[in-house]
Amino acid sequence: MSFLTQPWPWYVAGPLIGLTVPLVYLYAGRKWGVSSTLRDICAATVPSGLDYLEYEWRERGGWRLAMVAGLALGGLIAMLLGTPPVAISSATVADLAALGITDFSGLAPREVFSWSSLATLPGFVAIVVGGFLVGFGTRYADGCTSGHAISGLANLRVASLVAVIGFFAGGLVATHLLLPLIMGGVS
Amino acid sequence: MSDRGETGALPGTARPLGLERLWPYALFGTWLGFVFTRAEVVSWFRIQEMFRFQSFHMYGIIGSAVLMGAVGVWLIKRLQARSVVGRPMEFPDDPFHMPGYQYWLGGIAFGLGWAILGACPGPLYVLIGNGLTVLVVALVSAVAGVWTYARLRHLLPHS
Numbered sequence: 001m002s003f004l005t006q007p008w009p010w011y012v013a014g015p016l017i018g019l020t021v022p023l024v025y026l027y028a029g030r031k032w033g034v035s036s037t038l039r040d041i042c043a044a045t046v047p048s049g050l051d052y053l054e055y056e057w058r059e060r061g062g063w064r065l066a067m068v069a070g071l072a073l074g075g076l077i078a079m080l081l082g083t084p085p086v087a088i089s090s091a092t093v094a095d096l097a098a099l100g101i102t103d104f105s106g107l108a109p110r111e112v113f114s115w116s117s118l119a120t121l122p123g124f125v126a127i128v129v130g131g132f133l134v135g136f137g138t139r140y141a142d143g144c145t146s147g148h149a150i151s152g153l154a155n156l157r158v159a160s161l162v163a164v165i166g167f168f169a170g171g172l173v174a175t176h177l178l179l180p181l182i183m184g185g186v187s
Numbered sequence: 188m189s190d191r192g193e194t195g196a197l198p199g200t201a202r203p204l205g206l207e208r209l210w211p212y213a214l215f216g217t218w219l220g221f222v223f224t225r226a227e228v229v230s231w232f233r234i235q236e237m238f239r240f241q242s243f244h245m246y247g248i249i250g251s252a253v254l255m256g257a258v259g260v261w262l263i264k265r266l267q268a269r270s271v272v273g274r275p276m277e278f279p280d281d282p283f284h285m286p287g288y289q290y291w292l293g294g295i296a297f298g299l300g301w302a303i304l305g306a307c308p309g310p311l312y313v314l315i316g317n318g319l320t321v322l323v324v325a326l327v328s329a330v331a332g333v334w335t336y337a338r339l340r341h342l343l344p345h346s
Binding site: 003006007008010011013014015016017018019020021022023024025026027028029030031034035037038039041042045046048050051052053062063064066067068069070071072073074075076077078079083086088089091092095096104106107108109112113114115117118125126127128129130131132133134135136137138139140141142144145146148149150151152153154155156157158159160162163164165166167168169170171172173174175176178179182 | 207209210211212213214215216217218219220221222223224225226227228229230231232233234235236237238239241242243244245246247248249250251252253254255256257259260262263268269270271272273274275276277278279283286287289290291292293294295296297298299300301302303304305306307308309311312313314315316317318319320321322324325326327328329330331332333334335336337338340343
C-alpha cells in the first residue's frame with residue numbers, strides 16, 4: 001500500500017486530475033473550479049452591498065463549498081497517513097538555499113510559512129500579500145489553475161489559454177524578480 | 188461571468204437542482220485533496236521548481252491533465268452523454284473573439300500570488316488540511332482580495 005504514502009509520478013497524477021473534468025460533467029453537468037469558492041466565502045461572510053457579492057451563495061456555491069471542505073479533509077488524511085518530503089531538483093534546492101531557505105522537510109518552508117514567521121517580512125508578504133493576490137487575481141481573471149488551466153483548457157477555451165499565459169508571466173516575474181527581494185529578510 | 192445559476196428542476200428529476208445533495212461533492216473533494224497532496228502540486232517547492240524550469244514534474248501533470256480532460260470532454264460531446272443528476276452540460280460557449288483584458292491582467296495578478304504563496308486556491312485548502320494552519324490567514328487575505336476586486340471592478344478593464 002506504499003502508493004498511499006509515497007509521492008505519485010506525474011503520469012499517474014496528471015491523468016487522474018484530468019479525469020476529474022469529464023467525471024464532474026458526467027455526474028453533475030458542471031465545469032468545476034475552486035476560485036469561485038473564495039467569492040462564495042466572501043459573499044457569505046462580508047456584508048457588502050456590492051453587486052458582485054449579492055447572490056444566493058448557498059444555491060450557486062453549496063456544491064463547491066462542500067468540495068473544498070473535502071479538499072481540506074483529503075489533505076488531512078494524506079498528512080495522517082504520512083506525507084514524505086518533496087524531492088525537488090538539486091538545482092532548485094541550491095537556488096532556494098541561496099535565498100536563505102534551509103527547511104526542505106515539508107510541503108513549504110517553515111521559515112516562511114509558520115505562525116511565528118507571519119511577523120517577519122518574508123512571512124507576511126508570502127502569506128498575506130500572496131494570498132491577497134490569489135484572491136484578487138483569480139476573481140478578476142474569473143478562474144484559477146483548476147478553472148482555467150485544467151477545466152478551461154479541456155474545453156479548449158481561448159480565454160483560459162490567455163489566463164494561463166498570464167499566470168505564468170506573473171509567476172515568472174514573482175519567482176525571478178520579486179522573491180529575492182522578499183526573501184532578503186529570511187533568517 | 189462563467190458562474191452559471193441553477194437551471195431549476197427538469198421534467199422527471201426527483202428534486203429541484205437547487206437542493207442537490209452535497210456529500211458526493213465532499214467525497215470528490217476529499218479524493219482530490221489526497222491526489223493533490225500525493226501529486227505534490229500543493230508544494231511551494233514544486234511551484235518554485237516549475238517557475239525555474241528545473242523539472243518536468245508540474246508540466247507533466249498539467250499537460251497530461253489537460254489532455255485527459257480534453258479527450259474526456261470530447262467523448263462526452265461526441266456521445267451526447269447526460270449527467271447523472273440531470274443538469275444540462277455546462278460547456279462554456281465562447282464565440283471565437285479576442286479574450287478581454289481581465290484574463291491577462293487577472294491572470295498576471297494571480298500568477299504573482301501563486302508563485303509567492305506557492306499555492307493556488309485548491310491547494311490552499313489542501314495545505315490547511317495538511318497542517319499548515321497559518322494558511323488560514325492566507326485564505327482570509329484571499330477573501331479580502333475578492334472583496335477588493337468586488338469594490339474596484341467597475342474601474343478595471345475587463346473586455
